[in-house]
Amino acid sequence: DTGVSQDPRHKITKRGQNVTFRCDPISEHNRLYWYRQTLGQGPEFLTYFQNEAQLEKSRLLSDRFSAERPKGSFSTLEIQRTEQGDSAMYLCANEDRAADTQYFGPGTRLTVL
Amino acid sequence: GESVGLHLPTLSVQEGDNSIINCAYSNSASDYFIWYKQESGKGPQFIIDIRSNMDKRQGQRVTVLLNKTVKHLSLQIAATQPGDSAVYFCAENEGSQGNLIFGKGTKLSVKP
Numbered sequence A: 001d002t003g004v005s006q007d008p009r010h011k012i013t014k015r016g017q018n019v020t021f022r023c024d025p026i027s028e029h030n031r032l033y034w035y036r037q038t039l040g041q042g043p044e045f046l047t048y049f050q051n052e053a054q055l056e057k058s059r060l061l062s063d064r065f066s067a068e069r070p071k072g073s074f075s076t077l078e079i080q081r082t083e084q085g086d087s088a089m090y091l092c093a094n095e096d097r098a099a100d101t102q103y104f105g106p107g108t109r110l111t112v113l
Numbered sequence B: 001g002e003s004v005g006l007h008l009p010t011l012s013v014q015e016g017d018n019s020i021i022n023c024a025y026s027n028s029a030s031d032y033f034i035w036y037k038q039e040s041g042k043g044p045q046f047i048i049d050i051r052s053n054m055d056k057r058q059g060q061r062v063t064v065l066l067n068k069t070v071k072h073l074s075l076q077i078a079a080t081q082p083g084d085s086a087v088y089f090c091a092e093n094e095g096s097q098g099n100l101i102f103g104k105g106t107k108l109s110v111k112p
Helices: none
Strands: A005-007 A011-014 A019-024 A031-037 A042-048 A053-057 A065-068 A075-079 A088-095 A101-104 A108-112 B010-014 B019-025 B031-040 B045-051 B057-058 B062-067 B072-077 B088-092 B100-102 B108-110
Touching: A011 A019, A019 A108, A031 A075, A042 A065, A042 B100, A065 A088, A065 B088, A065 B100, A075 A088, A101 B031, B010 B019, B019 B088, B019 B108, B031 B062, B031 B072, B045 B062, B045 B072, B072 B088
Parallel strands: A011 A108, B010 B108
Antiparallel strands: A005 A019, A019 A075, A031 A042, A031 A088, A042 A053, A065 A075, A088 A101, A088 A108, B019 B072, B031 B045, B031 B088, B057 B062, B062 B072, B088 B100, B088 B108
């Protein structure tokens, strides 16, 4: 158990609906990352926060995606107008800055019908 | 990711044997590498890491080797156990942003 929790663990939604995922990191680690993982592939970077500031977004993060970390603790990832191609595992990772090591949560499995 | 890849997609070993999982990376500027283990339905679990100023690091039953000359990383698991069955990913940390670039993974199957 890495101490990073994600909710929900599974989400099934219909195309066009909005979904929101939550990540609760280890409180003392100030960098938080979001990744997406499709079946058979490694995780792909989406975005990251240092405290409450969103510092980097990948080209994978279309305008339908938005992430927040309002108080520098938990973070949310929202996908608007979901598409079938959004079906994936969404992973949150917290970084131990003393060691540059990223610890992952269990992920949220999204299925878009 | 494009800059990190694995030589073999699957590896099957007998219980008790040693396992070697290989990884190639392309960014010579990367200075930090991590191996993760991922079981079905779970998030990646940190196994071991190594910085570019080292060529070998050992943990409990695991050893990571880094060859910067040929940009090659390997994970050695000693006395492989059924509980080691999983997909193993190598990842590199490039740049100041800290986001990891992952390879596609190697599925390790341990036969009893």
